Amino acid sequence: MTPPSRGVLDGYRVVDCSIAMAGPFAAQRLGDLGADVIKVEPTAGEWQRFTAAGGAAGNEINVSFLSLNRNKRSLAADLKSDGGRKVVRELIAGSDVFLQNYRPGVAKRLGLDYESVREINPSIVYVSISGYGEDGPYVNRPGQDMLLQAMTGSMLSGGRDGEPPRAAGLFLADAITASTAFEAVLAALLHRERTGEGQLVTVNMLDALTTLQMQELSVYTVGGVPQKRGSEPNAHVYIRAPYGVFGTSDGYLALAFADLDTLGRIFDEPRLRGLDPEVAGWTHRDELFRLVSEHLATQTTEHWLDTLLAAGVWVGPVYGYEELVKDPQVIHNGTFVEYDHPTEGRITTPGFPYRFHATPARIDRGAPLVGEHTSEILAELGVSPEAIGRLLADGAVAENHA
Numbered sequence: 075m076t077p078p079s080r081g082v083l084d085g086y087r088v089v090d091c092s093i094a095m096a097g098p099f100a101a102q103r104l105g106d107l108g109a110d111v112i113k114v115e116p117t118a119g120e121w122q123r124f125t126a127a128g129g130a131a132g133n134e135i136n137v138s139f140l141s142l143n144r145n146k147r148s149l150a151a152d153l154k155s156d157g158g159r160k161v162v163r164e165l166i167a168g169s170d171v172f173l174q175n176y177r178p179g180v181a182k183r184l185g186l187d188y189e190s191v192r193e194i195n196p197s198i199v200y201v202s203i204s205g206y207g208e209d210g211p212y213v214n215r216p217g218q219d220m221l222l223q224a225m226t227g228s229m230l231s232g233g234r235d236g237e238p239p240r241a242a243g244l245f246l247a248d249a250i251t252a253s254t255a256f257e258a259v260l261a262a263l264l265h266r267e268r269t270g271e272g273q274l275v276t277v278n279m280l281d282a283l284t285t286l287q288m289q290e291l292s293v294y295t296v297g298g299v300p301q302k303r304g305s306e307p308n309a310h311v312y313i314r315a316p317y318g319v320f321g322t323s324d325g326y327l328a329l330a331f332a333d334l335d336t337l338g339r340i341f342d343e344p345r346l347r348g349l350d351p352e353v354a355g356w357t358h359r360d361e362l363f364r365l366v367s368e369h370l371a372t373q374t375t376e377h378w379l380d381t382l383l384a385a386g387v388w389v390g391p392v393y394g395y396e397e398l399v400k401d402p403q404v405i406h407n408g409t410f411v412e413y414d415h416p417t418e419g420r421i422t423t424p425g426f427p428y429r430f431h432a433t434p435a436r437i438d439r440g441a442p443l444v445g446e447h448t449s450e451i452l453a454e455l456g457v458s459p460e461a462i463g464r465l466l467a468d469g470a471v472a473e474n475h476a
Contacts, residue, residue, distance in 0.1 A: 081108020082433040086263065087169040088112065089162070090146065091186065093120050095219075095245060096279065097175040097203050098142040099252035104171070104259060105145030106426055106435040112169075112451060113146045114153075114162055117472035119444035134417040134476075135441050141423060143441035149452075150445025150472040153184050157470030162186070164455045166194050170266075171259055175203035178213050188274045197272040199262040203255055204278045217279050222247035226283045227301065231290055231311050232318075235303040247283045254282040306363035314355025316366040319392055325375040326392040329382070334362070336385055341369040415440035416476035448473040 083104060088111040090101035098113075105111035113120075123139045130137035149165070151158035163185075166172060172191055174181055181187040181202070188200045202208065205217015215221075220241050223229055228246075229239030255277045262275050284291070293299050293312050301311050309318035316337075319328050334354060338346030345365060354362065370378060375391065382389040391397070398404060399422075411425035418440065426435040448471050452462050465471045 080438070081106070081435060082430050084108035084433070086110070086171065088171040088173060088259075089114060089165055089169045091162075091172070091174040091176070092203065093175065094122060095142060095248040096251040096255065097173055098122070099249065100201075100203070100255035100259070101146065101173055102142055102144055103252070103256040106437070107428075107430070108433065108435075109171070111146040112165065112447070113143060113148050113442065114165070115148060115150055115444060117150045117152050117445065117469065119150070123444065132418055134443065135415075140415070140418060140421070140441045144423075144437055145439060146442060147439075147447035147451060148442035148445050149448050150474070151448070152470050152472075153186075155468070155470045157465050157468055159185060161452065161455070161457075161465065161471060163194055164457075165451070166191055166198065168455070169195065169198060170263065171199045171201065173201045173203070173255070173259075178204075178208075192272070192274075195272070197266060197270060199259060199266060199272055199275060201255055201259055201262075201275045201277065203251060204276070206280045207278045208276055212280075219245045219247040219279075222279045222283055226280065226287065227291075228283065228287060230301055230303065231287075232307070232309050233303055234307050235305055247279045250286050251277060251279045251282045304360045304363075306360045306367075308359055308363055314351060315359040315362040316355075318363070320367050320370045322370055322375040322378055323373055327370070327375050327378055328390050328392055329366070329370075330388045332366075332382075332387050332389075336387060337366060337369075340381060340385055340387075341366075343369060411437060413437045413440060417443070443474040443476060445471065445473040446475060 086104075086109045088101055088104050088109045090098065090111050090113045092098055092101060101111050101113070120139070122142070123136060125138060126132070126136035127138040132140060149161070151161050153159055153162065172186075174186065176184075176186075182190075188202070191198060191200055204213075205222065206212035206215055223241050223246055224239065229241060233240055258275045258277055262273055266272055290301075290312055294301055299312065303311055306315075307318055308315050313331075316332055317330050319326050332351070334346045334349040334351045338344065338349070343365070379389060379391065393401070399410060404410070409425060410422055412420060412422050415421050421440060428435065449462050452465070452471070453459075457465075466473065
């Protein structure tokens, strides 16, 4: 009987020299699909191990690192030492993908820029992730998530005119950049399968988040429609009212693209009856938002969900995380997965955004300890036990076990 495949990327090796979120998240996605992802980190560990988002410190691995580094092995190497660099060069020689998001100039100083890596392995897919691009006037600016959200205009597509713009309630720029890098790796590997040719792939947060707004920005650049917020918090400047989150008598609900005549009938509101939503929804956007808000505030969320859904209105609940994890569709989908980690115990975490029926994604290991697999990886590279012992003694590499 043929054993089940590890995943659609089984047999590919990824050298992950990235830090923070975008790079590690992209590499994790590759690991979820079966790639052998080796995280190369300093002998003391990547800084994300010591910076806990939300204060979730964990036991030995904080939740930030845990959530972005499953399905990876850890090689702890000092890239400032000759021994550490030699180990990583040997690793690169037999790998398929190299991924880094070093600050400008760091990769070259370490001998890990594209030209240097290509000399070691001409067929490698080399992915460089940056905040604003590989060069240009902003190359040295910090590529931080909220700063990119602010710069790319997305904050001014919702909310009220005159009020401060509001950032998304997730690390949007990092997540989109990670997904962009992930799909770029897959495309570059497909190209290599067809031609045998490796290549340099560059991804930056500025372009990733800007191009995500393909429709909105085209409405502005092609259609000439200004990005203008109103006096009411319609959720998007380029979508007609009523559109957004509305208060009920006991909470909130989200309402989108509602037919005004239907709402007028349900609310027994003559001011809504007979209106063309594609006309009035734009010309009276603020007034409609206020009018709908007044009616929705009179009944409970459950009442309006039942009533409006039955009438074919697009409406849904506004969840917090507590409600999300209990939702029956989320449970049905298996959106969250559980696994055991040697130091952090039973882990419940978001699973996979894709379904491969022949080669499904799965979790084979949780986030590694610093250098947990150093000796294992060196042995695979043909390094003798004696040589491994010397590298450990010199501090060129490090290892740690649960």
